[in-house]
Amino acid sequence: MNTTLAYVLFAGVTAAGVIASAAVAEAASGSVSITKSRGQICMVSNGLPNHAIGKFPNSGNPHRIRAQHIEVCVPENPKKTGRATMLRGSTGFAINGVMIRPGTADYYDASSRRGHSRNPASGWQLDGKGAGKMLGLDRNNAHVDQRGLYHYHAMPKAGLLSTSSLVGFAADGFELHYVGSRAKSGYSLKPGHRNSGPGGKHDGTYVQDWHYTGGSGTLDECNGGTLNGKFVYFVTDSYPYFPHCAWGKVSRAFNRP
Numbered sequence: 001m002n003t004t005l006a007y008v009l010f011a012g013v014t015a016a017g018v019i020a021s022a023a024v025a026e027a028a029s030g031s032v033s034i035t036k037s038r039g040q041i042c043m044v045s046n047g048l049p050n051h052a053i054g055k056f057p058n059s060g061n062p063h064r065i066r067a068q069h070i071e072v073c074v075p076e077n078p079k080k081t082g083r084a085t086m087l088r089g090s091t092g093f094a095i096n097g098v099m100i101r102p103g104t105a106d107y108y109d110a111s112s113r114r115g116h117s118r119n120p121a122s123g124w125q126l127d128g129k130g131a132g133k134m135l136g137l138d139r140n141n142a143h144v145d146q147r148g149l150y151h152y153h154a155m156p157k158a159g160l161l162s163t164s165s166l167v168g169f170a171a172d173g174f175e176l177h178y179v180g181s182r183a184k185s186g187y188s189l190k191p192g193h194r195n196s197g198p199g200g201k202h203d204g205t206y207v208q209d210w211h212y213t214g215g216s217g218t219l220d221e222c223n224g225g226t227l228n229g230k231f232v233y234f235v236t237d238s239y240p241y242f243p244h245c246a247w248g249k250v251s252r253a254f255n256r257p
Contacts, residue, residue: 032097041169042073045097047149051158054138061136066148070099072253078173080231084222084245085172090254091243092170092233094152096160098142100168100176101151102242104128104135108198108206115198123208124197128153129241130204141241154241165227167235172248174224175232183225183234186218187211210239222247 032045047068056065072093092100108124109117116126116134126134129141132153137143140156155178160167168176177183187210190202194209202209212221219225222245223233233243 030097032095034095036076039076040073041076041173042071043093043097043169044069044071045093046070047098049098049140049142049150049156049158050096050160051140051156053140053142053150054136056136056138056144058136060134061143063144063146064148065144065150068147068149070097072251074169074171074251074253075173075249078248080174080247081249084247085250086245087171087243087250087254090151090171091246092168092176092254094156094160094168094176095166099149099151100242101145102128102153102240102244103207104131104153106131106135110198122197124194125207127204127207127209127239130206130209130239134205152242155235155237170233170243170246170248171250171254172246173251174246174248175227176235176242177227177232178235179227180237183223183236184218185223185236185238185240186214186220187239188213204239221245 030046030048030050032043034041034043047070053065057063088103090099090101094100104126105118106116106126107120108122109119128135135143137153140158141154142150142152142156144150165177165179166175167178170176189204189209190211193199193201219234223236223240223243224231224247225234235242
């Protein structure tokens with residue numbers, strides 16, 4: 001028998017977004033159900049958040065938001081392996097039903113009017129949060145793709161319906177938690193200036209501006225760590241924000257564009 005998790009909305013319940021400012025935000029009406037069944041945690045939603053959204057299209061994002069039909073499942077009892085799997089596309093989901101997609105398919109491109117394109121030749125990939133203004137992110141660190149899918153590149157400033165630190169689930173089923181400054185990313189900006197591509201200082205605009213340096217008290221390469229004695233992933237206020245890799249077996253619903 002399916003049981004709806006206590007910390008999310010029940011099936012069919014709608015959370016209406018609040019208009020923060022008529023000039024910059026639009027209302028959203030999100031619907032989400034998260035259930036446990038047969039060893040899986042499954043999320044069904046229309047992809048819309050429980051908070052205000054930015055104005056789309058905008059100068060950095062030409063797409064219009066549309067309600068979706070999203071249905072994804074992850075293992076209820078994930079197992080940590082000794083090898084990390086790099087993720088692409090959606091890497092998890094938030095408990096308000098919005099998909100998490102921290103990466104981008106955009107690269108520095110001097111020949112493009114916008115300064116970036118889908119051509120990876122330069123090797124300098126835009127980071128979603130670091131290049132947020134270029135990519136038209138709203139105040140909740142989200143924007144819209146060509147399908148109309150609203151998705152997060154970093155932790156939204158608005159609440160996620162949670163009364164605890166739990167904010168979502170990763171593609172392998174491990175929990176995602178946000179504890180603010182108590183979780184310290186192991187990534188740091190490279191020193192000096194870029195030696196190719198866009199030039200300039202390593203300022204976080206591009207993924208290649210960062211490298212993993214680790215250190216005492218930091219999270220692992222996938223933003224993993226322990227909370228109350230169990231392994232989880234953390235959402236951090238600095239790069240990589242959300243995990244870009246997974247230590248468990250990735251659900252078939254993920255790791256695709």
